[in-house]
Amino acid sequence: MSIKFSEYGYYPALRIRAAELEGLENIDSARRDKIVPLLTLGQWRGSSDLSTGMDKCVAANRNKPFLLDLTTDSRKIEDQWNSLRSPADNFKNWLDFSRAYKSKGAIPVVLLPPGARVREVVQQACAIEEEYGSVAFRVQDFAGQTPLVISAISSLKDPNSAIVFIDCQYIRDAMAAYVAAAISTINRLRTEFPRLLISVLSTSFPSSTLQFADAMKMRGTIGMLERDFHSRIGGDRVAIYGDHGSIHAVVYDDGPVVMKWSPRIDFPEYTSWYFERRQSTSNAQAYSECARAILGIYGVAYDMENSNIWGEQKIVEAAHGDPYGKSPAKWISVRVNIHISRQIDYKSRIDLQMDEEYEE
Structure with a gap:
């Protein structure tokens, strides 16, 4: 399964959760064929491991390709999460886990956990390129992860097989700062790889809509900043547009249900x-x-x-x-x-x- 990332003009990033998967599953086939979603695997509500979430994910995707990432939240799945994030044997556990779902459309994202050595990340990326023909990276810690990505891409047989997602997450509270950070990260990457394919992800959907409601708290309009953000970093000539599918980027699921x-x-x-x-x-x-x-x-x-x-x-x-x-x-x-x-x-x-x- 080799994906030519440049053929897609929009990358939605979602979590493997019931509501988000249901929205994705019910996109009609003609539209679905125009995207390769970036899906983040985490604990499925009521489950103590990651297999339930993956089963739900592959069912929702209907054998269409998707990029598979792993949550940074280890709550309730700590043992399995530590195993998959382990850089031992060049991330063998993560590669083996992803391979089990390859026939269902899964393409693993290169994991970049804190403490991983450059060689381990490089070997992981090269193994993904060898098996899948294309490689995806997701950068959320711009300072810490960008050097690892540069080293890994430098070791690929074909750097043009890669895509880097620069994930700014929730931008509404600090738009200018995220614009500057995204541009800086893009410049660092493009200095090394002028033709590198990059997609910038962001979301501006708030955790609460009440601040946007009218005086009666019955209706309102929320400005979508993702397109503005994409335009400010240079638009399509600089990076492919991506977002979080109208989902707020911070997870509150496991807190006390008091809201x-x-x-x-x-x-x-x-x-x-x-x-x-x-x-x-x-x-x-x-x-x-x-x-x-x-x-x-x-x-x-x-x-x-x-x-x-x-x-x-x-x-x-x-x-x-x-x-x-x-x-x-x-x-x-x-x-x-x-x-x-x-x-x-x-x-x-x-x-x-x-x-x-x-x-x-």
Whole structure:
């Protein structure tokens, strides 16, 4: 399985969690063929190892290719996590684990744990290149991991087989700082490899939408900063656009469940998220009210009654009195599905405009 990374114009990064996988699974085949998602494996809720999450992951991907990364969060899976992250025998455990899912589309990302020696990382990358024909790196610690990536790419048979994801994670609170850090990291990499393929990942979806709500706390619009961020680092001529699929980058799953929630439906546009929320004794009624409000505003503009986007279909069904879910997780799936579909379409629209301009 050899992936030519340059053929893809959008890279969504998701975690292997129920809501995110469901959103990905329900992307139609035509759109799904235009992406190779970067999926991070972690503990599946209620499971004490990583195998359950991987089984759910391969089922959701329907044998289509995806990049497999490993969480940095070891809670509840510490023994297996330590084993997979171990650099012993040049990360043999990680390579063996990933190989078991190769026929299902998995391509392992090069692991860069603290304390790993340069030679171990280099040998891991070379082994992935040899077996898969392409190599992916994910940089989150810019200062610590970038030198390792440079050494590993220098040792590849074909540096053009590699892609480096510069993952800035949550950018809303420090946009300028992340722009500067991303540009600096890109420059370091391109100084060594001028033709290196790079994708920049970020998210601006907040942990709470209340600060963006109106005075009645019933609706609001959240500006999507990911596209602005991508533009500031130089756009497509510098790096491929990527994001976290409208998911906040910080995981709170394992904390005490004390946060109250109100029914809310988010509607992703191309460069913003609109939401409707309600406080009601009936969650089913509240979700239907949210859906009707969204359909009233966006139904005609996006031809939602005839949409081929699964998430939009679920909003239409809820507006007609049949809500897909009565808790937040199902509606996160809807948001993820619409967001990724919308960004795939956005990229296709940009490519079409460029082709038309070129022909003129």
